[in-house]
Amino acid sequence: MNKPLLAALAALVITGAGAAPAVAGQADSAAPVAKSAVTKVAVKAAPAVKAVNFAGTVSLSNCSGSLVRFPNSEATDPALVMSNGHCLETGFPAAGEVVVDQRSTRTFGLLNASATRVATLRASKIAYATMTDTDVSIYQLTTTYAAIKSSYNISPLTLNDTHPVVGTPITVVSGYWKRTYACNVDGFSYRLKEGEWTWKDSVRYTSACQTIGGTSGSPVVDNATGNVVAVNNTGNEDGARCTDNNPCEVDANGTVTVREGINYAQETYQIPACFGVGNKLDLSRSGCTLPKP
Numbered sequence: 001m002n003k004p005l006l007a008a009l010a011a012l013v014i015t016g017a018g019a020a021p022a023v024a025g026q027a028d029s030a031a032p033v034a035k036s037a038v039t040k041v042a043v044k045a046a047p048a049v050k051a052v053n054f055a056g057t058v059s060l061s062n063c064s065g066s067l068v069r070f071p072n073s074e075a076t077d078p079a080l081v082m083s084n085g086h087c088l089e090t091g092f093p094a095a096g097e098v099v100v101d102q103r104s105t106r107t108f109g110l111l112n113a114s115a116t117r118v119a120t121l122r123a124s125k126i127a128y129a130t131m132t133d134t135d136v137s138i139y140q141l142t143t144t145y146a147a148i149k150s151s152y153n154i155s156p157l158t159l160n161d162t163h164p165v166v167g168t169p170i171t172v173v174s175g176y177w178k179r180t181y182a183c184n185v186d187g188f189s190y191r192l193k194e195g196e197w198t199w200k201d202s203v204r205y206t207s208a209c210q211t212i213g214g215t216s217g218s219p220v221v222d223n224a225t226g227n228v229v230a231v232n233n234t235g236n237e238d239g240a241r242c243t244d245n246n247p248c249e250v251d252a253n254g255t256v257t258v259r260e261g262i263n264y265a266q267e268t269y270q271i272p273a274c275f276g277v278g279n280k281l282d283l284s285r286s287g288c289t290l291p292k293p
């Protein structure tokens with residue numbers, strides 16, 4: 001895993017190292033249009049690319065995270081913070097364990113666009129968390145999106161409700177380190193196995209995203225839309241096979257592939273279907289595929 005902070009801090013004290021890249025966009029072209037003997041290409045204007053910044057990201061005591069909403073969330077709904085399941089204050093959930101509606105008073109540092117901490121947000125509960133099939137935690141806060149917007153002029157990031165696409169330019173935004181990592185979606189792992197945990201349909205980054213400990217839980221943002229398509233969670237550090245901190249890819253036929261130095265995230269498009277009116281968790285809703293307790 002992109003370790004919760006303690007192991008990362010030890011490495012940084014020894015090496016003094018860190019990492020941090022930027023962002024990109026692309027244009028579409030229409031079919032060629034012939035005129036006389038000269039063939040010309042009509043080029044469509046590229047869609048505006050939203051600048052990826054730190055607004056709406058948060059820092060945890062040991063990880064990164066983000067203030068998030070679903071496509072149908074209302075301004076008056078209780079606000080939510082998303083991070084990794086392995087970032088819980090109670091420790092790593094065991095394989096097969098699902099945490100639902102557990103009381104929490106955890107705090108989060110809310111960042112503005114320039115990565116300045118502008119507020120401390122507090123949880124009322126862990127709405128949902130697991131490390132089974134995915135690696136996610138969703139905290140419900142004691143305040144609403146509207147109250148946060150009114151006080152700090154910061155809006156939540158929206159979770160896409162469609163599957164991410166290979167080749168998409170993305171940025172991993174770490175609220176803990178106040179750093180960004182830019183790359184593309186390289187592909188998807190049918191199963192990603194690390195120690196006792198197995199995750200389904202994980203996002204694999206191209207090699208430019210060299211995320212480190214403390215970036216766990218960072219939102220993975222689609223550069224073109226500004227929406228969240230995944231949550232950063234792990235990487236193969238030493239080239240070992242399927243061990244802690246060294247996940248391996250397992251395809252549908254059981255073939256194992258190890259990619260040393262490559263990092264991964266867990267998709268988030270399936271999460272909105274599991275929350276109803278008022279951002280209330282309902283794992284029995286149609287289309288909800290998150291693991292149940």
